[in-house]
């Protein structure tokens with residue numbers, strides 16, 4: 130069977146895991162790595178040597194999009210480049226896997242969604258947390274009714290992020306775009322993406338200990354669902370503690386709490402039953418389930434199926450983020466869908 134030709138753009142930290150994952154996927158082949166910074170060629174060649182493969186390197190990403198042997202582009206550059214590089218790739222007719230965050234505002238999200246619908250390519254936004262075995266198992270359990278009707282779900286992303294581009298408005302974006310987007314995606318996924326969020330309220334607070342942040346690194350978001358359920362997310366990127374990804378969902382028949390389950394389906398237990406599967410508890414990308422995510426996206430392309438995290442679907446998560454940021458700026462609840 131013909132292999133999918135892959136271009137990786139941005140051979141930095143996370144790209145190493147994309148490269149390893151594509152190398153482990155029999156239906157794809159890395160054909161080119163595109164760089165942005167002067168040091169990117171050495172980084173790309175370092176990955177080739179480390180992982181024992183060969184491909185082309187280019188510093189001309191836009192021209193490389195014309196290559197007919199490139200079917201898929203994995204956008205692994207830093208945040209502010211995702212919108213323009215994804216758009217160019219979609220317009221060139223390539224399938225696109227874009228790292229989070231998708232983009233920086235609703236206008237960009239709409240442009241990307243329109244481009245996807247026009248070109249009919251497959252896309253996927255890198256909300257890799259969904260692919261942890263414990264999270265996938267919990268999702269299956271709640272979707273099958275294991276905790277009944279969910280009326281409350283919360284998720285938190287607490288971490289200390291370090292790096293000049295990550296703390297700047299222009300290149301990092303915001304606390305939700307840098308990290309909290311994983312938690313917003315999780316609440317939407319566990320509560321059921323078919324359920325609509327009608328209103329968002331958020332507060333944010335400026336940095337206290339890490340004074341290099343240009344944006345407020347701490348934000349708390351409450352989401353009102355049309356069916357009456359409540360979602361809640363907080364993130365702090367200057368947390369003085371080890372990395373934590375927290376998840377809880379309360380339902381009429383039980384509760385999930387991190388990798389624990391309490392359910393009427395398992396009567397007679399007084400404690401949360403721990404799922405013996407990997408839960409997101411490490412910030413290091415080498416521990417993230419990128420192989421599962423990339424295998425899934427390749428299977429979507431090969432099977433001509435839309436990813437559950439396609440740009441049109443994931444754009445809903447970003448609409449919540451932009452509504453929350455507007456709410457925190459203006460100190461008022463913001464209704465969805467956003468009008469501008």
Ligand SMILES: NC(=O)c1ccc[n+]([C@@H]2O[C@H](COP(=O)([O-])OP(=O)(O)OC[C@H]3O[C@@H](n4cnc5c(N)ncnc54)[C@H](O)[C@@H]3O)[C@@H](O)[C@H]2O)c1
Nearest residue numbers: 139140141142143144165166205206207208228229255257
């Ligand atoms: N899904 C996840 O859990 C996860 C984890 C880590 C990172 N990420 C995302 O992956 C992306 C890359 O993160 P990373 O830590 O690998 O980044 P990085 O600092 O290693 O840089 C990646 C690439 O971006 C480009 N770049 C870096 N700095 C630049 C600058 N100042 N100007 C222009 N281009 C620049 C270069 O091509 C570089 O090789 C980010 O968007 C990040 O949010 C996602």
